[in-house]
Amino acid sequence: MSYKTLVGLEIHVELMTERKMFCNCKNEFGSMPNTNVCPVCLGLPGALPVMDKQAVKYAIMAGIAFNCEIDNTIIMDRKSYFYPDLTKGYQISQSDFPLCKGGFLEITLKEGTKKIRLERIHIEEDTGKQIHTDHGTTLLDFNRSGVPLIEIVTKPDINSAEEARLFLEKLKNTIKYIGISDVKMEEGSLRCDVNINVVDEDKGIKSNISEIKNLNSFKSVVKAIEYEQERHIALLESGKNTDKETRRFNELTGETILMRKKFQASDYRYQFEADLSKIKLSDDWIKEIESTMPELPDQKKKRFIEQYNITEYDASVLTQSKELSFFFEELVSLIEDSKLAANWVMTDVMRRLNEEDKEIAKLNLSAQSLAELLNYVKSGKINNNTAKKVLREMLETNKTASFIIEKNGLIQISDEDELEKIIDEVIKENQQSIEDFKNGKDRALGFLMGQIMKKTKGKANPNTANKILIDKINGN
Amino acid sequence: MDITNLKSWELRDKILNKEISSYEVTEAFLEKIDEVEDEINAFITIDADRALEKAKQFDQKLMEGEEIGILAGLPIAIKDNIMTRNLRTTCASKMLEKYIPPYNATVVEKITREDGIILGKTNMDEFAMGGSTETSYFGPTRNPKNKSFVPGGSSGGSAAAIAAQESALSLGTDTGGSIRQPASYCGVVGIKPTYGLVSRYGVVPMSNSLDQVGVFGKDVKDAYIALKSIVGYDPLDATSSKKAKLEDIKFEEISLKGLKIALPKEYDELRVEGDQEIREVFKKSLKVFEDNGATIEYVSLPYLKYALETYYLISTAEVSTNLSRFDGIRYGHRALDYNTLDELYINSRTEGFGEETKRRIMMGTYALSQGYKDEHYKKALKLRTLIKNDYDRVFRNFDIILSITSPILPFPFDSVINSPVDMYKADTYTVPVNLAGLCAMSVPMGEVDGLPVGLQITANRFEEKKLFTAAYGFERSAK
Amino acid sequence: MISKEEVKDIAQIAKLKFDDDELESFTEKFSLVLDFVHHINVVDTDGVEPCYGIGDENGFFKEYEKEQTLDREEVLKNTTESEYGYFKILKVVE
Ligand SMILES: [Mg+2]
């Protein structure tokens, strides 16, 4: 039996504008409740919205980044529903005329790249927040009310939980690149709803779409899709079908539970928002936004391959996050050696990031301090192995490379006279190995080098020592 | 001598000449309020102490030779759907019975800056829905010309306050005739300015694509002073116009000679019972224009026939969403009794809103609901375009359009209100102006059975100067 | 003609309630108004652009100078119940 899973995502992203979307309250997170509100975002009688230019600019940037067609006229709508966190009984949103239409995002699968098409990106305002207390009350804070959002709606082009994860990661990364949101799921600046159904391709039947709301991590998205996929298939196999309904994901059990039957989207009574005159955007302004767009992940990857002569794989890892790519480029500019920089970032730095499940910004390491360490390697003052140890200590103690190297006397011995004395001793003590080497056992050389390192506490310049050793064995 | 019967421009001159103080003027109007308010009920809230205090401050300012705003210490009454900081603003609804706004409407800021003295908040139909000021939670306003008749509405309190000499000037709002019709019924001048000329910030919307703040005065020059004080672009109102300005007008130089007047044929076809005598007065008024050198021609605006229906669909659709914010949570009436969220909403709203308000919310909800939206709301938006196009065509060749303001006389209490459709039909002449965003004015043109009737002058967008020219020319010659 | 049931449904969407007596007279009045607005159905509006704003000027964006953030005391002064700086209602979990 062959089933195909169809997933469409609706993603809300809070824009990091200076002000809220329709008033001049600051757009900030974490103020005391109801201290960052005004007549407009509180929905007081008589207050009127006026559109924020930066919010529109950021939405257009998203549209450009996701290859959308940008509509040059802004017409807003009222989306009506009653809810305590909604101040006006309607949300100012866009229905018939989304700011950005179409578009796509490419994800990289083992089989190659796949295009996930977008339906639209529109702009709308955020709501306030509810807190349900233990003693039977609900408290309302409207500081978030009126924060600008974009809603990104995909077509049902996603066919697995893994594809959804890859898509979300790429989307998050791209948004970070263009700097329009901090996309923190834990703070709610990125929120994702999943629409899912499955198709029984043999029988040609489909399950009804479930909508899963309130997913607050990529992991939850993955688990919810996996759970729903099975639930839908199981129902189809038993000759039943799913109901068209909205469900909630329970993180503790990993299951989805029914929230409400039918979509309440049934009647939002969309209406043209006459408080906001339509705004025709000038072509010049849109072009200006286009021409000042920050580099996007795919563009950067391409440039890295060409400019730094690194592999496609390395380039895609290094451009996975904006911060990492910046870190890498800064490192290259400081040590003027892209191969060395790529190697170190890809191995030691990435390993550390993975171990600690951190982003580069949170790691105790700046590009400058790593560059200082790598310049010791480049100039031959310490060797690679020593450098790895130093890096570990740097990360643990937050001390500089030079401090650690000097304190421990780690500058490698490159002085030939000094090395010769030590190598003479090693040769004297290991005649058998010399014979083995001469008889073609290459491994013996490694053993001898090891002995040299042992005597020098790892400080011998490996290239110089190697050369002297071979010269000596060959009888010079 | 009773100074409350003087025109505002006369009072203004006397204040500026220091013949009389703003304090004395304010006191005189407050005394008049004391005297007649029990009967008229033009006000919901009277702010006497603060008004006197402000008047005193103004007189001090005048004494010290500071620059003086256009309102020059004149008392002004504000319709109660316009936000006044720290002064109760109710929209004549139980919903907002105790509402104290934390901010001022832009027009209130302007009035303060122009040295107007705010006397209080005037009565109106609840949330500006109605044409008689009978739907007010605070009881109806009576027509000062004959107290067993309605003053018109929804700005009935503001019109009556002028007619009863309770205030020198007043502000109203006009969505489909809510300034012009009460002006007609009370025998005063009322202006509905071009959509976008006056800021709507802080004005509780009834139908936000149609609403406009306007003014009342005893005569045309009074209305001019009042309007001049509130016009202007407002960055807080995205529908306000950057062109919003009212030119200076030299009234003594005004002439009707060469004024090109259009009369829509469709108005003649729209007969409402009992309007014959009003039409007679209208004919006499036309003669005044002709005698003074204006030319009059019939024109056709074919889509005017659908203006009322279009108006009621658009306005109720907007009403339904504009009034959604009244949910009892952040402000306004909250039901004591509720166990679920739905009950909180339903009980609060059902208790807080009056019948007419609920009817229009229902109508608008219906017009916007799925399955009906295209044949109702969308269709109405298209008809609005057609109606606007009709006017655009007429104003390419004409300066103004003349009509009667209301096809019916002020009516006795509890008479028409039971038939909503008849009540709507009374708005035949006023409603299209709002649909096309034009400016219009009602000036007294005579009486029928001892009740005043108004002449409606309509001009193209931002052509308020033409309104004043026609209105003043008529007012002067009709005397 | 609109039925009482339809009126009830619309009332539910609008968050309003009418008792049976009211519903009767309301449905009647409501029907009259609906009959009246249905007149516009005879007009052919194919190809006509809906009116999205009556002015011909281009809209504008917000100016940043006009900050209107309110003191919390003012924010909460018109509500029935508040607690710890929040608006408060009875728990209303769906
Ligand atoms: Mg949304």
Ligand SMILES: [Zn+2]
């Ligand atoms: Zn705000």
